[in-house]
Amino acid sequence: MEDAVRMQGVTYVYVTDREATLAVENIDLSVRPGEFVSLVGPSGCGKTTLLSLIAGLMRPTRGEVQVGGKTITDPSPRVGYMLQQDYLFPWKTILDNALTGLRLMGRLNPETRQYTKHLLHEMGLGHSEDWYPQQLSGGMRQRAALVRTLAAKPELLLLDEPFSALDYQTKLQLEDLVSETLKTHCKTAILVTHDISEAIAMSDRIIVLDRNPGRIRKEIAVPDPIRQAIPFQAREAPGFHELFNQIWNELLEISGEEAQHEQPAET
Numbered sequence: 276m277e278d279a280v281r282m283q284g285v286t287y288v289y290v291t292d293r294e295a296t297l298a299v300e301n302i303d304l305s306v307r308p309g310e311f312v313s314l315v316g317p318s319g320c321g322k323t324t325l326l327s328l329i330a331g332l333m334r335p336t337r338g339e340v341q342v343g344g345k346t347i348t349d350p351s352p353r354v355g356y357m358l359q360q361d362y363l364f365p366w367k368t369i370l371d372n373a374l375t376g377l378r379l380m381g382r383l384n385p386e387t388r389q390y391t392k393h394l395l396h397e398m399g400l401g402h403s404e405d406w407y408p409q410q411l412s413g414g415m416r417q418r419a420a421l422v423r424t425l426a427a428k429p430e431l432l433l434l435d436e437p438f439s440a441l442d443y444q445t446k447l448q449l450e451d452l453v454s455e456t457l458k459t460h461c462k463t464a465i466l467v468t469h470d471i472s473e474a475i476a477m478s479d480r481i482i483v484l485d486r487n488p489g490r491i492r493k494e495i496a497v498p499d500p501i502r503q504a505i506p507f508q509a510r511e512a513p514g515f516h517e518l519f520n521q522i523w524n525e526l527l528e529i530s531g532e533e534a535q536h537e538q539p540a541e542t
């Protein structure tokens with residue numbers, strides 16, 4: 276079967292008037308259809324850069340990014356992108372907000388409208404489709420943003436810290452909801468998060484990235500007992516704490532190695 280995402284030898288350099296920053300270097304990454312992969316690593320290791328490359332918002336300096344076997348050179352409706360901020364328009368109702376992407380793509384018709392309403396219902400927002408964003412809680416707003424993203428039926432969902440601005444209880448509830456929704460709709464997803472527990476609870480596989488430049492340091496398959504549980508219960512599954520410690524130690528090692536490099540040479 277075709278990979279849902281395939282990155283081969285991907286390097287990206289940000290170039291400004293004053294400097295060039297090598298953000299990620301020589302990334303080889305394949306994601307299978309239906310797989311949920313998380314990217315973790317220290318701040319600045321290139322997680323968002325990788326998502327932007329997969330979303331086609333930027334083109335690699337070297338290498339190639341494919342989604343569903345096709346090279347990505349521009350943003351594509353096949354890829355949905357969900358961010359920490361919901362970017363809902365305050366003057367539009369929740370239903371209108373959820374239809375925004377479809378309208379922009381010229382794909383709004385009775386069938387896609389019905390599907391969007393179905394998604395709102397599935398996300399527990401059926402009764403609030405005529406409300407305005409300011410009448411909604413943070414968790415409800417994020418659910419509306421998720422509906423907007425899913426309404427276009429993307430093959431792939433990119434999630435850039437979508438739960439990090441929410442309170443803890445809402446975050447846990449949304450993790451379960453998103454996980455269940457993605458499974459129901461058989462979506463492939465890539466999540467960027469600083470929360471190790473969240474990465475383990477939601478993923479099939481975790482990629483730990485090094486910094487300066489961003490490179491893949493380790494790929495960890497999440498064991499079945501954790502994968503098969505819903506995210507909330509996964510935290511109690513056998514092996515969860517060992518995996519947490521393994522990733523935590525990996526991140527500590529990265530900071531330790533960086534500190535060593537930064538130490539002044541002895542005279």
Ligand SMILES: Nc1ncnc2c1ncn2[C@@H]1O[C@H](COP(=O)(O)OP(=O)(O)OP(=O)(O)O)[C@@H](O)[C@H]1O
Nearest residue numbers: 289290291296298317318319320321322323324325
């Ligand atoms: N627009 C830009 N111009 C120049 N350099 C950039 C730009 N965006 C990111 N960078 C640099 O590229 C590197 C990777 O940044 P990126 O935002 O992808 O990391 P990240 O892992 O997502 O960070 P964080 O966890 O803090 O969100 C960093 O060194 C950053 O300073």
